[in-house]
Every structure is written in structure tokens, then in C-alpha cells.
Amino acid sequence: xxxxxxxxxxxxxxxxxxxxxxxxxxxxxxxxxxxxxxxxxxxxxxxxxxxxxxxxxxxxxxxxxxxxxxxxxxxxxxxxxxxxxxxxxxxxxxxxxxxxxxxxxxxxxxxxxxxxxxxxxxxxxxxxxxxxxxxxxxxxxxxxxxxxxxxxxxxxxxxxxxxxxxxxxxxxxxxxxxxxxxxxxxxxxxxxxxxxxxxxxxxxxxxxxxxxxxxxxxxxxxxxxxxxxxxxxxxxxxxxxxxxxxxxxxxxxxxxxxxxxxxxxxxxxxxxxxxxxxxxxxxxxxxxxxxxxxxxxxxxxxxxxxxxxxxxxxxxxxxxx
Amino acid sequence: xxxxxxxxxxxxxxxxxxxxxxxxxxxxxxxxxxxxxxxxxxxxxxxxxxxxxxxxxxxxxxxxxxxxxxxxxxxxxxxxxxxxxxxxxxxxxxxxxxxxxxxxxxxxxxxxxxxxxxxxxxxxxxxxxxxxxxxxxxxxxxxxxxxxxxxxxxxxxxxxxxxxxxxxxxxxxxxxxxxxxxxxxxxxxxxxxxxxxxxxxxxxxxxxxxxxxxxxxxxxxxxxxxxxxxxxxxxxxxxxxxxxxxxxxxx
Numbered sequence: 001x002x003x004x005x006x007x008x009x010x011x012x013x014x015x016x017x018x019x020x021x022x023x024x025x026x027x028x029x030x031x032x033x034x035x036x037x038x039x040x041x042x043x044x045x046x047x048x049x050x051x052x053x054x055x056x057x058x059x060x061x062x063x064x065x066x067x068x069x070x071x072x073x074x075x076x077x078x079x080x081x082x083x084x085x086x087x088x089x090x091x092x093x094x095x096x097x098x099x100x101x102x103x104x105x106x107x108x109x110x111x112x113x114x115x116x117x118x119x120x121x122x123x124x125x126x127x128x129x130x131x132x133x134x135x136x137x138x139x140x141x142x143x144x145x146x147x148x149x150x151x152x153x154x155x156x157x158x159x160x161x162x163x164x165x166x167x168x169x170x171x172x173x174x175x176x177x178x179x180x181x182x183x184x185x186x187x188x189x190x191x192x193x194x195x196x197x198x199x200x201x202x203x204x205x206x207x208x209x210x211x212x213x214x215x216x217x218x219x220x221x222x223x224x225x226x227x228x229x230x231x232x233x234x235x236x237x238x239x240x241x242x243x244x245x246x247x248x249x250x251x252x253x254x255x256x257x258x259x260x261x262x263x264x265x266x267x268x269x270x271x272x273x274x275x276x277x278x279x280x281x282x283x284x285x286x287x288x289x290x291x292x293x294x295x296x297x298x299x300x301x302x303x304x305x306x307x308x309x310x311x312x313x314x315x316x317x318x319x320x321x
Numbered sequence: 322x323x324x325x326x327x328x329x330x331x332x333x334x335x336x337x338x339x340x341x342x343x344x345x346x347x348x349x350x351x352x353x354x355x356x357x358x359x360x361x362x363x364x365x366x367x368x369x370x371x372x373x374x375x376x377x378x379x380x381x382x383x384x385x386x387x388x389x390x391x392x393x394x395x396x397x398x399x400x401x402x403x404x405x406x407x408x409x410x411x412x413x414x415x416x417x418x419x420x421x422x423x424x425x426x427x428x429x430x431x432x433x434x435x436x437x438x439x440x441x442x443x444x445x446x447x448x449x450x451x452x453x454x455x456x457x458x459x460x461x462x463x464x465x466x467x468x469x470x471x472x473x474x475x476x477x478x479x480x481x482x483x484x485x486x487x488x489x490x491x492x493x494x495x496x497x498x499x500x501x502x503x504x505x506x507x508x509x510x511x512x513x514x515x516x517x518x519x520x521x522x523x524x525x526x527x528x529x530x531x532x533x534x535x536x537x538x539x540x541x542x543x544x545x546x547x548x549x550x551x552x553x554x555x556x557x558x559x560x561x562x563x564x565x566x567x568x569x570x571x572x
Binding site for chain 1: 426427432438440484
């Protein structure tokens with residue numbers, strides 16, 4: 001059973017893809033597909049966020065800003081200009097996110113540690129307030145309803161498969177990045193920024209680069225979400241949204257590439273199951289998360305891999321290869 | 322006349338304390354030199370100014386006729402000055418090999434790439450393995466760097482600097498915190514690396530066996546001033562040096 005790593009990964013990717021691809025065929029209600037779609041979009045958002053935190057060590061508390069930019073670009077253009085603008089809106093959302101993240105990035109990367117975190121939070125809360133108060137443009141706290149993508153995309157099942165494709169390709173791209181020379185430098189920055197300068201690389205340049213890249217994928221997730229739910233609201237830019245991806249990353253494990261994605265599955269399913277049972281669901285979820293974090297300090301994925309490698313270690317001692 | 326590094330009238334003060342006081346010296350290509358001096362003499366501060374971490378108050382630092390003052394550490398590294406640190410500066414969670422790979426990929430200007438796996442770069446891989454072999458750390462290649470013994474972490478730090486193929490290598494107390502056996506081993510290794518890689522090497526050291534054993538030239542700093550400079554024999558006999566180390570003899 002000692003498959004080369006690449007085949008193992010191939011197998012896992014295919015299995016994951018298959019599970020999500022089968023949802024629309026096996027579901028007993030539309031709602032389940034919507035849930036799976038939410039997992040995919042949040043999974044992408046969380047994985048892109050973790051490129052900042054888990055990989056580079058930059059705990060941004062403001063990625064909701066870019067998620068919101070993606071969502072409002074699609075929401076505004078599709079409802080105000082026309083459904084045909086769905087794809088241009090996606091492009092405009094990404095371009096806007098790139099520009100804003102570049103400008104904000106230039107400011108926030110000057111800070112480290114908790115100052116960086118607080119400054120990212122401040123920018124996101126600023127954008128949230130603007131979205132809330134600028135009723136004429138954004139609809140204020142009513143948000144925007146009736147975002148119907150054009151043509152085939154209006155079909156929920158078709159849209160789901162588009163989301164599935166975009167999310168899988170995006171995560172694959174991010175994974176390539178995480179294991180590229182650039183990704184290695186990012187991990188080095190987290191561990192010893194001074195040494196990174198003394199191998200001849202700029203810490204800030206690389207931090208800015210990953211900040212923009214991460215924000216682009218957050219915007220893509222926001223844009224996908226707008227088309228999926230057909231409605232958006234300013235809460236998408238609120239700090240709780242940024243907090244959500246932090247929580248997902250912690251639950252899944254920030255030191256594993258797929259940790260945040262698994263964290264997204266766990267959190268969304270928890271919210272769904274517990275939310276249906278009791279109105280006190282936030283308390284219950286809070287307690288469950290507390291228990292998970294205490295029991296699995298490496299996150300669900302980290303802990304599972306740790307157990308697996310111990311199990312493998314024991315068995316290989318008994319039967320030398 | 323063809324000095325690799327030329328430091329001219331370098332000055333630095335912290336408040337009223339002169340940590341670098343009109344220091345001038347030059348380093349010739351392929352020489353091996355030591356900087357010694359009591360604690361607080363300004364040895365590391367001198368390195369910090371050469372490598373761009375600390376701006377001098379005055380004076381010039383020229384490397385191959387390029388002015389270094391005002392340049393960032395990463396620029397200076399890319400010009401060809403490598404450095405190892407008093408406290409091993411490594412990437413603790415990466416494997417020993419990946420520590421060296423990061424440096425090799427940086428030297429080869431490959432770190433902007435974000436598509437191909439970093440482990441698939443053949444030249445960087447070969448260079449990293451060659452350095453592992455020079456350091457005698459091959460058997461540790463796959464271990465996370467934090468698991469290494471203190472002495473091996475110091476060697477890895479030197480290896481990272483070596484991987485940059487520096488024209489000038491600055492080592493800050495390469496044997497600090499080592500046991501006598503480790504010191505002996507490191508002394509031999511550094512001499513070997515100097516010959517093998519045809520390095521220009523300047524090291525700060527308190528271990529006098531190493532200083533007088535392998536340096537061709539010795540610079541002595543005291544209270545930020547360069548009080549002596551010369552071959553080991555002349556330094557050993559220098560009265561100012563003896564005074565600086567043993568204190569003023571009265572009576």
C-alpha cells in the first residue's frame with residue numbers, strides 16, 4: 001500500500017471532487033446542494049486566508065473586505081446594469097480587489113503582529129460602515145436581492161457545478177503556490193523574517209504579494225457567493241465574516257494546507273445541524289468549538305495526520321519494508 | 322589596491338557611547354581574517370553596519386567599489402556579502418535540506434516562481450546537497466532544523482550563508498556556545514570550507530585557538546576603536562592588545 005505521494009494526492013483530489021460532484025445527484029432537497037455550495041465557497045475563502053496566516057504568519061482580521069468587494073461587484077452590476085454583466089462583474093471585482101489590496105497592503109505590511117491584525121480589521125470595518133451608510137448605492141442594511149446570473153448559470157444545479165470547478169481549480173492553484181519556491185519563502189518569513197532578508201529576499205515585497213493573491217481569491221469567493229444565494233448583505237464585510245475564516249482555519253489546522261477547507265466543512269455542518277435543533281445554537285457551537293480546539297490543538301486535519309503517521313510508524317517497525 | 326571591502330572612517334554612536342569610532346580597514350580577496358576584542362568592543366555592531374542592518378553615523382563602506390551605506394540588507398546580500406549569526410539564524414520548522422534550498426533558490430533568483438514545486442529545481446537541489454556534504458550534515462537532511470543539536474544548527478546557519486556563494490562571508494562567533502570538541506571540529510571545518518570554496522572570510526571570535534590558528538590577519542577592537550591590526554605573531558606581542566584584554570597593569 002505504499003503508493004507514491006503524487007498518486008495518493010491524486011486519489012484524494014478525485015475522491016473529494018467526486019463527493020461534491022455527486023451531491024446534486026444524490027440530494028433529497030435543494031437545500032443540501034446549497035449547503036454543499038456554501039462549503040465549497042467558504043472552503044476556498046478559508047484556504048486563501050490561510051495562505052496569509054498559516055503559511056506566512058500574517059493574521060489578517062479583515063479579509064471580509066475583499067470577500068465583500070467580490071460580492072458587491074457582482075451584486076451591483078448584475079442587478080443595476082444587467083445579468084449579462086455577471087462575468088465582467090467578476091473581472092471588475094477581482095481587479096478592484098487587486099487594486100484595493102495593493103493600496104491597503106502597502107500600509108498594513110508595515111505593521112507586524114497584533115498591529116497588523118488590528119489595522120486589517122480597521123480597514124474592513126471602514127468598508128463595512130461605508131457599505132452600510134451608502135444606501136443609494138449598496139441598499140444599506142437591506143443588502144441587494146434578486147441577483148440572477150445570466151443564461152444557464154441561472155440554473156442552480158449548473159451554477160453549483162461552475163462553483164465546484166472554480167473552487168477546485170482555485171484551491172489547486174493555491175496548493176501549487178504553497179509548494180513553490182515562493183511558498184517556501186513565505187514559510188521562511190513566518191519562521192525567521194530576518195534570515196529571509198539575509199538570504200537576499202525582501203520580506204515586505206513577498207508579504208505584499210501574498211496579501212494581494214490571498215485577497216484576489218477571497219474576492220472570487222465573494223463573487224461566487226453572490227450568484228449562489230442571489231442576495232448579499234453588508235454583514236459579508238462585517239468582522240464576524242473575517243472571524244469565520246479564522247475559526248475554520250483553527251478548527252481544521254493552520255499548519256496543513258487543507259486544514260481550513262476541512263474546518264469549513266466542520267463549522268458549516270455544525271451550524272446547520274445545531275442551528276436546526278435549538279435557538280441557542282451559538283452557545284452550543286461555541287462550546288463544541290472549544291472542545292475541539294482543546295482536544296485537537298493541531299486542528300482536525302493536523303491531529304488526524306499525526307495519528308496516521310504514528311500508526312504508520314508503529315506498523316513499519318513491525319514489518320520492515 | 323584591489324581590496325574587496327574597504328571601510329573608511331566609520332562612525333556610530335548610541336547616545337554618547339561611541340560603538341564604532343573612526344574605524345578604517347580593508348579586506349583583500351581570499352584572505353581569512355579575524356576580528357577580536359572584549360565584550361562590547363563593537364564587533365557585531367561593525368558587522369551590522371556592513372550588512373545594512375544599522376546605518377552608520379558617518380564614514381564609508383565600499384564593496385568592490387560599490388557604496389554600501391544606505392542599502393538594504395537584502396541588496397547587500399545580493400551584491401555578494403553573506404553572513405552567519407552569533408545565535409544560529411535558521412528556519413526551524415523546515416527540513417535541513419529545505420533551509421539550504423531556500424538560500425540556493427534565492428541565489429538563483431527563483432523565489433518569485435509560484436508554480437513548479439520548489440523541490441523539483443535540479444540545480445538548487447544539487448547545490449544544497451553539495452553544501453550538506455561539505456558540512457557533513459547529509460544524514461540530517463530530512464530532519465526539521467529545530468531538532469538539530471546546537472552545534473549543527475550553527476553549521477546550518479553557516480551553510481545557508483555559503484549557499485549564497487558570497488564573495489565575502491562574515492561569521493559572527495561561529496563557535497559560540499559549543500563544547501570544546503565541537504569547537505575543534507568547527508575550527509577544522511571552517512578552515513576546510515575557506516579552502517574548498519575559495520572564500521574571503523572575516524570572523525568574529527572569542528576562541529583564541531581558532532583566531533590564532535586559522536586567521537591570516539587579526540583586527541583588534543576596543544571601545545569601538547581599531548587598536549591593532551596585523552599578522553597573528555605581531556598581535557600576540559602587541560602591548561595595547563594585552564592591556565585591552567588584561568586591563569591596565571599598575572605597579
